[in-house]
Amino acid sequence: NAGVTQTPKFQVLKTGQSMTLQCAQDMNHEYMSWYRQDPGMGLRLIHYSVGAGITDQGEVPNGYNVSRSTTEDFPLRLLSAAPSQTSVYFCASSYLGRGNSPLHFGNGTRLTVT
């Protein structure tokens, strides 16, 4: 049971570079989301999706782009990396519900932008 798989685990970028963080889940979850974790700030929602072809912005969407072409995959794109995007990124998925379905998290991607 793979659950939620994120790649890569670590990444170093230079300012201005672009990259895509990959996320895949095999639990047939309708809902997928991206969070970033920064010291002292908990986890903050970047973007989320309630199904293939549907995405929406979370609390901190600027500088990030997402798409959802399949139920399984939800990549996060950094368009032009900035040092402020240095963070740990988590992908999470769950069944679509009324707030009663726990999020299942990937193992995270530690991104450093120099």
Next chain:
Amino acid sequence: AQKVTQAQTEISVVEKEDVTLDCVYETRDTTYYLFWYKQPPSGELVFLIRRNSFDEQNEISGRYSWNFQKSTSSFNFTITASQVVDSAVYFCAVPWAGNQFYFGTGTSLTVIP
């Protein structure tokens, strides 16, 4: 809007002591769920418990127990007879608009052997 406050940033206890992690939440929803997650030093996020706003009974699972009080908007987490393996960051969370979770800033627990 939802809000979760975990006022304790860091806690240290000696092994076998009991420890309580506080969580105070705000929500506009009349029915809602509350969650606790654990993040051990290895970094993954592990779901611990979910409670709904209808059920204010305390829940116990082994050494873990949760005290939910709707009147004070609190959902506190107690570890009895703490162990070194309990050392982790613990997050309280409340969902809004269905699946969007709002997380507290976390409490870092260190259990000293």
